[in-house]
Amino acid sequence: MAKESLRVAVLMGGRSAEREISLASGICVAAALEEAGHGARAIDPAEIELAYVDWRRFDACFIALHGGEGEDGRVQRLLDSLGVPYTGSGPAASQLAMSKQAAKEQFLDRDVPTPEFVALHSSESIRDMQRRSTSLGLPLVIKPDAQGSSLGVSLVSGSDDFQRAVAEAQLYDDFMVAERYIAGREFTVALLDREPLPLLEIVSSAPLFTYDGKYHHAGAELQFDTGLGAGKVRQLERVAAAAAEAIGTAGLARVDLRMDEAGCPWVLEMNTVPGMTEHSLAPCAAAEAGLDMPALCDRLVRACLRVRSVQ
Numbered sequence: 001m002a003k004e005s006l007r008v009a010v011l012m013g014g015r016s017a018e019r020e021i022s023l024a025s026g027i028c029v030a031a032a033l034e035e036a037g038h039g040a041r042a043i044d045p046a047e048i049e050l051a052y053v054d055w056r057r058f059d060a061c062f063i064a065l066h067g068g069e070g071e072d073g074r075v076q077r078l079l080d081s082l083g084v085p086y087t088g089s090g091p092a093a094s095q096l097a098m099s100k101q102a103a104k105e106q107f108l109d110r111d112v113p114t115p116e117f118v119a120l121h122s123s124e125s126i127r128d129m130q131r132r133s134t135s136l137g138l139p140l141v142i143k144p145d146a147q148g149s150s151l152g153v154s155l156v157s158g159s160d161d162f163q164r165a166v167a168e169a170q171l172y173d174d175f176m177v178a179e180r181y182i183a184g185r186e187f188t189v190a191l192l193d194r195e196p197l198p199l200l201e202i203v204s205s206a207p208l209f210t211y212d213g214k215y216h217h218a219g220a221e222l223q224f225d226t227g228l229g230a231g232k233v234r235q236l237e238r239v240a241a242a243a244a245e246a247i248g249t250a251g252l253a254r255v256d257l258r259m260d261e262a263g264c265p266w267v268l269e270m271n272t273v274p275g276m277t278e279h280s281l282a283p284c285a286a287a288e289a290g291l292d293m294p295a296l297c298d299r300l301v302r303a304c305l306r307v308r309s310v311q
Helices: 019-035 074-082 091-098 100-109 126-136 159-170 211-216 230-247 281-288 293-310
Strands: 007-011 039-043 060-063 117-121 140-144 154-156 175-180 184-192 200-204 220-223 252-260 265-271
Touching (some): 007 019, 019 039, 100 175, 200 281, 281 293
Antiparallel strands (some): 117 175, 140 154, 184 200, 200 220
16 A cells, blocks of 8 residues: 655755755755655755744654754744644754753763863853863864854864864854864764664864865765674664664654774764755765665654654
């Protein structure tokens, strides 16, 4: 028996610094939903207020908004108030994951290993920021607190780099995080309904996996054949799942980790609306598990309808 065809609104674009990537994700999601037999319509919150959309025309909403209101809980809160089923995590988990400081505090409360950090704010002098960050040692990483796609992220190798790194982060957020740099190998674990998809290693020629590395594969190679033993793979998956549980994610999420030279895993951050192009990390992991883009997007939409039906 054929599955029911659904009418799906695909939220993409928006006003955040990640608009370009969100548009690319949304276009791929809409095409995948159409291939899966659904009707998909793109909706850009930068062009139409979501409160004015006639949601009665849709069975569900697929959130492909990266950054800003799409990931910080605002869109999720609005859709909840309107009774619209949507993909991904709810408002509380979205808001928690969007703030690196809040997420890391949650990880620490739940004994999820994450690098030591110091919260910074633009109202402080550079001298005070640098003084408070000395406990982390060098090198360290400066990140905007509520920004994804590695935008505004810099490595500080010496004291002369600090002011430049802060200035870069301040382009995106007044709130920032200074984090101890973990030397070692970088991995990502995509989780589908809290279940890990195949582990993916990011082999980069640079010390940080940057925006260009993530979206243009500049100087970065993605590998499923990591050479790790089954026990070490399970350890990374367990830590990623613990991070997802600590945040309270739903649907598709992605956890970025580092494994230090002693083999210990460290959670860097959680992404509740991961990239959804054919070359994005989470869809690549799903494809490795046998779920192509149409099957993945169909599953995510049908799952959100099931969640709504039992609420």
